[in-house]
Amino acid sequence: MAERYDDSSETPSVWRFTRATRAHVVIDACAYFDLMYQAMCEAQQRIMLIGWDFDTRIHLARGRRWWNLPRKQRPPARLGGFILWLTERTKGLQVRVLKWNFGALKFVFRGSMVIDLARWLASPAVDFKFDSAHPFGCSHHQKIVVIDDRFAVCGGIDMTSDRWDTPDHIDEDARRRMPFARKLYGPWHDLTMMVEGEAAAALGALGRMRWEQAGGEPMEPCRPQEDTAWPENLLAEFRDVEVGIARTRAAYRDLGVIDEIEQLYIEHIVRAKRFVYAESQYFASRTVAEAIAKRMAEPDPPEFVLINPESADGWLEQAAMDGARIQLARAIRDVDHRRNFRIFLPMTAGGTPIYVHAKMMIVDDEVIRVGSSNLNNRSMGLDTEADVFIDAARPGNDHARAPIKALRCRLLAEHLGIEPEAVAAALDGGASMIDLIEATPRRGKYLAHFELRELSDAERTVADNALLDPEKPEELFEPIAKRRGLFGGSLRRPRKRRVKT
Structure with missing residues (x-):
C-alpha cells in the first residue's frame, strides 16, 4: 500500500528502477492498435487508459481478427463499443479512462463519440474522467495503458484519430482515413514500449496516483495473477530486464515539482x-x-x-x-x-x-x-x-x-x-x-x-x-x-x- 502513494524518486533523474519479465518497443500505430486489441481481450480485472486524447470512433484491429466468427459473436470494431463489450463479456472487469480536460469540447464535433461517452457513463464498470489537476496552461500528456497491473504500455501513441499508419508510410494510403469521413490524413510515425511484470505494476501505481490526483476514487492494486495480457504471438525483444521510469510534473496545490x-x-x-x-x-x-x-x-x-x-x-x-x-x-x-x-x-x-x-x-x-x-x-x-x-x-x-x-x-x-x-x-x-x-x-x-x-x-x-x-x-x-x-x-x-x- 505504501508503494502506491510514494512520490519520492530513487535518484534525481529516475522515479523507479524495476524489472520487466518482457519488454518490447512497438513501432507505428498499426502494430500498436492491433496488439492493444489483443491485450485488452485478455484483461481480467482492470484496464487503465491514460492519455492526452481518446477517440472512441477509431478501429483498433478493424475487425480483421474476428472475421471468421458469426456476426453476433464478433467484438465491436470501434473502440467505444469494444470497451463495453469487454466489460459485458468479463464480469468484474473495470475500465478507467483518464484524458486531458482541454479537449473536452472536441467531443461535441466528433458525432457518435458523444453517444459512446453516454453509454460509458451509464455503465457501472466504466469510469471516464477529464484530468484538470495541473496549473493553468499545462497539459496532461502521459500516454499509459495498464492491464491487471501485469502488462503496461508507456510511450507516445494516443488511442485517437489520425495516428494509424504502417512503417511503409505509403503516399495517399486509403487506410489512413479519419473516422466516418472521406478525408485522408498524412503519414504518421510513432513509438511506444510494452512491459510485463513488476515494471507494469509500477506504471499501475503511477496511473493510480494520477487518477486520484485528478479527483478519481482511490483504487487498490489488482490481485496477483499468473495470467498476463501479453499478446500471444509477440516475441519480446527484451527479457528479464531492468526498466527505469522518469516523470515530469509542475507544482500544483500540495504536489511538488x-x-x-x-x-x-x-x-x-x-x-x-x-x-x-x-x-x-x-x-x-x-x-x-x-x-x-x-x-x-x-x-x-x-x-x-x-x-x-x-x-x-x-x-x-x-x-x-x-x-x-x-x-x-x-x-x-x-x-x-x-x-x-x-x-x-x-x-x-x-x-x-x-x-x-x-x-x-x-x-x-x-x-x-x-x-x-x-x-x-x-x-x-x-x-x-x-x-x-x-x-x-x-x-x-x-x-x-x-x-x-x-x-x-x-x-x-x-x-x-x-x-x-x-x-x-x-x-x-x-x-x-x-x-x-x-x-x-x-x-x-x-x-x-x-x-x-x-x-x-x-x-x-x-x-x-x-x-x-x-x-x-x-x-x-x-x-x-x-x-x-x-x-x-x-x-x-x-x-x-x-x-x-
Missing part, C-alpha cells in the same frame, strides 16, 4: 561516447540544446542525429516550435566544429513529409528510452510526462545491447527505405549514421536535410522568448523583459545590430 525527465536527458547526453540517435516531435528545449552544444564544442564530440517532422502540426505549434528549432540549431552549429549535429526530416517515396510524433532516444546502443516527453520546454517542467528506459550498463542488463542496436538499425532502415541488414552492415563497416544517411540513394523513402531559413522579426521574438513553450507555469505570465529566453548559459548569442543603409 518533478523534473526527472529533464535531468535524465542531460545525463544521457553527457554520458554519450560515440553517438546519440533521437526522434522527437519538437526540438525547442533550451536545457537539452545547451547540453548538446557543450558536447559539440568538445575536441572529439559524439555524433548526434535527430529525426524531426518538417514542421509542427498546427499554426500555434508552428509559431512556438519551428522558430525555436531554427534558433537552437543555429546556435549549436556555431560551436559544432565537426558538423556532428544534424537534424533530418523523413519523407515518403513521393516526397510527402512524414509527421514524427515519436519521443525516443538511443545512446551508444546502451540506452533506449521511449515516452511521452518531447525535446521542448513544456516536457521538461510544465506538462505531466512519463518515460521508460532500458540501460544496458546497469547490472544484469548487458544482454540488452544487441536488441537496442537492432532497434536503431530498424528505425534508420524505416526512414531510409532500405533493409535493417543493410544499415547494420554499413555501421559495422565503420560508417557513421550521417555518412549512411547521406550516401543512401533516394529510391524510396528518404531523410532530407533540415535547412536553417531566416526568421522574420515576429518569429524571432516568439522563439527567443519561448512565449508559447514555457518551462514553468509562472513563465506564462512573465513580462518578456524578465524571460531568460531560448539562449541561456553557453547558448547565449548576441543579437546582430541592424545597420541603416
